[in-house]
Amino acid sequence: MNILLRPPDPELAVHSERLSALVHAEIEAQGPIAFSRYMELALYAPGLGYYSAGLRKFGYGGDFITAPELGPIYAQTLARVIAPVLRNMEQPTLLEIGGGSGRFAVDLWQALENLDALPERYWLLERSADLRERQIERLEQxxxxxxPRIAWLDEPPKDRWDGVLVANEVVDALPVDLFEITNDGxxxxxxxxRDGRFQFAHRPLQGVLAVRVRELLERLPQELPTGWRGELLNSGEAWLDSVAGKLRDGMALLVDYGEVAADLYHRQRQDGSLRCYYRHRVHDDPFWYPGLCDLTASVDFTALARAADQLGFDLAAYDTQSAFLRAARIDLAVGDLSLMPEMQRIRVAQQLKTLMLPNEMGERFKVMALTRQLDAEQLPEALTAPGQRHRL
Ligand SMILES: C[S@@+](CC[C@H](N)C(=O)[O-])C[C@H]1O[C@@H](n2cnc3c(N)ncnc32)[C@H](O)[C@@H]1O
Structure with missing residues (x-):
């Protein structure tokens, strides 16, 4: 594959070679590995994977930028949705999954404080030891x-808890499996x-993956053509159960780029949605310098909604990020632009554009709110709009 990317500095290339050697050793020992295993190692191999090694990832100086990294407006707007749920509970907990640099935790805490809706405790569950250290450092400062009210969990909660779970751009970082449509199915x-390099090969679908792919293909409104290749998050339901299964009363907010299955698994999207990020450039070769690139796939929100239903959640909202943030009164978080000094106005307008414009995050990102045991009158206003639930 021909990729016009500048190769990394030599010491970064060496880092990637170490990770490649680890993957090589595993394939040599046991034969070809599932793509989900490759992605797991590329992102999370201790000390070497993209999220586990101490490389700069988020923000303008990293590989990609997320909504919380743009500035506080995003967290302040979500706080307006979260606050009414927390206020209605005794001693609620806020659980943030995959907190990245810790930016969101700081901004969300401050926004909830301003709304007089602080949770009793704020838990962070972070898979990467390096990012967990960075979060601790930032929150200490x-x-x-x-x-005293913040804690980092080593594993998902084992006991029942009430409150709100937030996961921003976490589901798209969970390892996916790949499948392809051939003449034989x-x-x-x-x-x-092969030839000393990582390459794709085919093998018959097996076990749960075979069942899930078959079910998916049966449900699609159209047949996928030969040569079509895409991803499937086989572990989605198990992940949701592990992080949110013990939520008794409350809400889970999942924000990610993704789509309904009919759009994601569309015959015109021949190559699926797997993407690799390196220094704000997107490419499509997951074998290019493993460990230095973020690998990510769009979320199948239809599958997530089905998993949530199996786990006894109510689907309270599903909408584009822009529609959701509008319903959550992003205008109140922004304030009056005309009263701001020029530099601040430019910064805020830029944040707003990136969050809301369709070709930026506005429509590529979706928000899903799942609830348990919340009465209609306890639901925040932003969750009562019909949104795009009907498309799931
Ligand atoms: C794309 S980053 C998003 C970070 C942050 N939420 C933001 O929006 O800036 C994905 C984050 O999820 C974490 N992560 C991925 N899988 C996880 C899992 N199974 N449990 C907890 N954290 C996970 C990563 O280490 C990383 O912090």
Whole structure:
């Protein structure tokens, strides 16, 4: 594959070679591996994976930018949806999954404080040891007064809890499997070594993955053509159960780029949605310098809604990020632009554009709100709009 990307500095290339050697060793020992295993190692191999090694990832100086990294408006707007739920509970907990740099936790805490709706405790569940360290450092500096109520969990909660769960751009970072439609039906795309390099190979679909792919293809409104390749998040339901299964009363907010299954698994999207990010450039070769690129796939929100239903959640909202933030009164978080000094006005307008414009995050990102045991009158206003639930 021909990619016009500048190769990394030598020491970064060496880092990537170490990770490649680890993957090579695994394939040599046991044969071709599932793509989800490759992605798991590329992102999370201790000390080497993209999220586990101490490389700069988020923000303008990293590889990509997320909504919380743009500035506080995003967290302040979500706080307006979260606050009414927390206020209605005794001693609620806020659980943030995959907190990245810790920026969102700081801004959300401050926004909830301003709305007089602080949770009793704020838990962070972060898979990457490196990012967890960065979160601790940032929160010690910027949220010192709140530390007695903040804790980092080593594993998802095992006991029942009430409150709100937030996961921003986490589901798209969960390892996916790949499948391809051939003349003989769908097959799994696995990773093998050929000519000394990682390459894709086919093998028959097996086990749960085979069942899920078959079910998916049966439900689609159109047949996928030969040569079509895409992803499936086989672990989605297990992940949701692990992080939110013990939520008794409350809400889970999942924000990510993604679509309904009919759009994601569309015959015109021949190559699926797997993307690789390196220094704000997008490419499509997951084998290019593993460990230095973020690998991500769009979320199938139809599958997530089905999993949530199986787990006894009510689907309270599903909409584009722009529509959701509008319903959540982003205008109140922004304030009056005309009263701001020029530089601030430019910064705020830029944040707003990136969050709301359709070709930026506005329509590519979706928000899903799942609830348990919340009465209609307890629902925040933003969750009562019909949104795009009918499309799931
Ligand atoms: C794309 S980043 C998003 C970070 C942050 N939420 C933001 O929006 O800026 C994905 C985050 O999820 C974390 N993560 C991925 N899988 C996870 C899991 N199974 N449990 C907890 N954290 C996870 C990553 O380490 C990283 O912090």
């Amino acid at each position: 910027e949220l010192a007064q709140a530390l 769908p097959v799994e795309c696995v990773v093998e070594i």
